[in-house]
Amino acid sequence: MSNDTEPEEPVGKLEVWCAGKEWCPVTTTSSLICKKWHPVIIHRLLEHGPSGFNELKENVDGISSKVLSDSLEDLGEKQLVDREIISEKPFRVQYSLTPHGESLEEIIYAMQEWGLEHLTEPSEKSSSLV
Numbered sequence: 001m002s003n004d005t006e007p008e009e010p011v012g013k014l015e016v017w018c019a020g021k022e023w024c025p026v027t028t029t030s031s032l033i034c035k036k037w038h039p040v041i042i043h044r045l046l047e048h049g050p051s052g053f054n055e056l057k058e059n060v061d062g063i064s065s066k067v068l069s070d071s072l073e074d075l076g077e078k079q080l081v082d083r084e085i086i087s088e089k090p091f092r093v094q095y096s097l098t099p100h101g102e103s104l105e106e107i108i109y110a111m112q113e114w115g116l117e118h119l120t121e122p123s124e125k126s127s128s129l130v
Contacts (some may be wrong), residue, residue: 011099012032014079026030031103032078037063042080042101043108050096053084 001063018024031037037060044059045051057068072095077083080101086092 011103014100027056029107031076033107033122035071037067037076038075039108039111041071041075042097043112045081045095045101045104046073046108050084050094052092052094056095065070 014028016024016028018027033042040060040063042054044056048059050054052071053068056072057063057065060068063071072081072083074082079086079098082096082098084094084096086094
């Protein structure tokens with residue numbers, strides 16, 4: 001019998017090929033979230049909560065439908081995002097963060113803060129150099 005006051009089970013650890021190596025935690029974490037759109041998708045799900053595909057596409061400015069679809073599939077395979085079918089007709093899917101995805105909150109917001117503090121738009125002179 002389930003008791004509503006029981007604490008949730010802790011999130012299990014993800015299996016990785018380099019476990020036990022000193023550099024493994026940094027390498028593995030970066031491999032999970034360091035594709036161009038992955039941190040943005042995670043950030044938007046943190047900010048807006050569970051979202052449908054079109055809502056998420058609107059919230060991730062500049063991403064194509066194909067890249068969003070591929071990114072969500074990859075994040076799902078990495079156990080960071082859940083995909084739930086809400087209805088068959090009309091077909092509707094909702095994406096949300098798993099407990100592993102939610103546990104990235106501090107990292108994602110630290111990335112945002114660092115960017116706000118250290119990044120600026122390029123000047124005309126420097127943009128012509130790129």
